[in-house]
Amino acid sequence: MTEDEARSWVEETFSVPRETMERLDRFAKFLLAEARQQNLISASTFESVWSRHIVDSAQLLPLSEDVPAGPWLDLGSGAGFPGLVIAALSDGPVILVESRRKRVEFLAAAAEMLGLMDRVRIEHRQLETVPTLRAAVISARAFAPLDRLFALAARFSHSGTLWLLPKGRNAQSELAMAQETWQGAFHVKQSVTDTESSIIVARGIQRGRA
Numbered sequence: 001m002t003e004d005e006a007r008s009w010v011e012e013t014f015s016v017p018r019e020t021m022e023r024l025d026r027f028a029k030f031l032l033a034e035a036r037q038q039n040l041i042s043a044s045t046f047e048s049v050w051s052r053h054i055v056d057s058a059q060l061l062p063l064s065e066d067v068p069a070g071p072w073l074d075l076g077s078g079a080g081f082p083g084l085v086i087a088a089l090s091d092g093p094v095i096l097v098e099s100r101r102k103r104v105e106f107l108a109a110a111a112e113m114l115g116l117m118d119r120v121r122i123e124h125r126q127l128e129t130v131p132t133l134r135a136a137v138i139s140a141r142a143f144a145p146l147d148r149l150f151a152l153a154a155r156f157s158h159s160g161t162l163w164l165l166p167k168g169r170n171a172q173s174e175l176a177m178a179q180e181t182w183q184g185a186f187h188v189k190q191s192v193t194d195t196e197s198s199i200i201v202a203r204g205i206q207r208g209r210a
Helices: 003-014 018-035 043-058 083-089 101-113 146-156 171-178
Strands: 072-075 094-098 120-124 137-140 162-167 182-190 198-207
Touching: 003 018, 003 043, 018 043, 018 083, 018 101, 043 083, 072 083, 072 146, 083 094, 083 101, 083 120, 094 101, 101 120, 137 146, 146 162, 146 171, 146 182, 146 198, 171 182, 171 198
Parallel strands: 072 094, 072 137, 094 120, 137 162
Antiparallel strands: 162 198, 182 198
């Protein structure tokens, strides 16, 4: 997917107004400027921010259309993927969990620039210390192996919570390992940006082998 194709995909999939595209463009430029000061994204993706990061995040949103009301909880938000992109393209509350101070400062500046401070909350702390809440959606991109992720984050879920977890080529093996300890309804969906990457979609996560 080229950068032009990525921009077109966002415009066509979400029917976003010009102002939203302009905000996302400003965010991409801000990200690249800051990425030269701290390791926000891999240097190899500097020329493909829209395809490798923005679309890779945005593709989660259509998968969440039937979730109950509640916040979207994004774990290890880092450079804002997927959490900030989700917030920019949707209307609900988004909670970003990030423990690193410089990343938190970046997220706060980016959220303000995008005009999202009324709907985005940033939890600057380790996940283990975040007060328990019930999330409608839980997302995590390159946060932790699946079995550890469930162990850390299951307390934020209920039976209707949707888990949207982008993974690389090891998605199936991670899922198989997690299912030795965790049960639920799982589906593996191919990423639209990378044929070797997948999204693990899950509901009803609870400890106990199926």
